[in-house]
Amino acid sequence: MFERFTKAARAVVIDAQAQARELGHRPIGTEHTLLALTTVDMTGGDGAGAGGGYRVGNGAARVLREAGVDRDYVRAAIIRHAGDRSEAKAILDRDAEDAAALKAIGIDLEAVRAAIEENFGTGALQLVRPAPKKKGLLGRFSSATSGHVPFSPRNKKALELSLREAIRLKQNFIAPEHILLGILREGQGLAALILAERGVDFDALRDDLTRSLRAPAA
């Protein structure tokens, strides 16, 4: 199933972890996935936001925005419901320990990093720390990003339903739109509550998402 996630869909799942971590929340709930859906921007070169190029990457963000749901609204709603427990995290400390250990054998980690970032961009080099082996979908997601924050059972369910939505639509890929459809089908999470509070018409939203998925390439 994970193999079917598009670049944008993967970015959403990964960003959901980042959003939860940034807020100091655990586990990662549907609300963090929703926040990621409004945050991940795969516009690429089309910065002008002029229809065409935008839709392909993360169509869910566009559909949500048209329904009056944007990143700022979702983030504020999450904080209203769950509070803001943001904290600076300790990943930097662990990197510093590794840097010291490498220095002991004559390797300057910062020099290596600088050489790589020169060609590949900031943050391109990440030290790999395999998490303990986990089975199934969410284990893969969390180990792929060194996340210690687990996904809530409801959020897992919603992500699994995104596959069902893709199958229902006879599509062999899972895009951000499918993820949002999964959240809507699950229907019980904080994400669905936030959308309901905003007065979003779920059926209309489903139709818009399906339309976005079926639209031909620009």
Add this chain to the structure above:
Amino acid sequence: MTEATDLAAAAGSTDPRVGLRAVVALRRLLEGLERLQVANARAKGWSWQEIADALEVTRQGVHKKHARLLPMPDPRED
């Protein structure tokens, strides 16, 4: 750890804790570099076989290790 003499001493240290800790850090760096370079090669259109040959491992091995980390192309992007 700031003086060159300290570095040299640590590099040749017979204390297993120091030496083994360096191995762990080196492995993390190695794995990070491998991911980066495999992703780069795939982005440049290299086949799994070509990457495997360059890494001197089997195609199956490199595919098993890295395929799930690389995104499925969105058919609508073409």
